[in-house]
Amino acid sequence: QKEVEQDPGPLSVPEGAIVSLNCTYSNSAFQYFMWYRQYSRKGPELLMYTYSSGNKEDGRFTAQVDKSSKYISLFIRDSQPSDSATYLCAMSAGQGAQKLVFGQGTRLTINP
């Protein structure tokens, strides 16, 4: 079993839809949770960062962490064609220079 599981998709939705992306994990030591967006042939771009359980909102993006269920989510409201990309969840156990453990990435397409 992988430490972090993420449905690779692909996921295709119409413009304006609410998108839900999810990851589950097995290592209870993980405390720091990130979502990255990666466009084709580009480097990953940090979208959201959350420490421990809770919600965090930034514009159209909301990240949720449920440590009791070992489950994290990213919601995208009013999705746009420019949101079409691969979304990677990542997590780490501690502070300082740490190894990030990534999910497999979900390929998302928003259709105009």
Add this chain to the structure above:
Amino acid sequence: DTEVTQTPKHLVMGMTNKKSLKCEQHMGHRAMYWYKQKAKKPPELMFVYSYEKLSINESVPSRFSPECPNSSLLNLHLHALQPEDSALYLCASSHGRVADTQYFGPGTRLTVL
């Protein structure tokens, strides 16, 4: 400014060549990372430097040799690579102490012939 720069953008090399990838950040970060990413896969960690010292080596073959000349620069020296080493090589940096989110550069797309 959360920019990490990498040069070159693209690199084609033969199996007997020696080349270097370069990474630079001016965010005052003290941790820098090299990752390798194959198509449709997540990034795989190769090396971590913390305060200019190598702190993690993920059992990478010796044909990859990292170097951290100072806190802003990170190099990856390449020698005698194999075609299967063709990939996107990503550099990242982070604060190195608290709230350690990693910021990635655009990557160098490497092709080994």
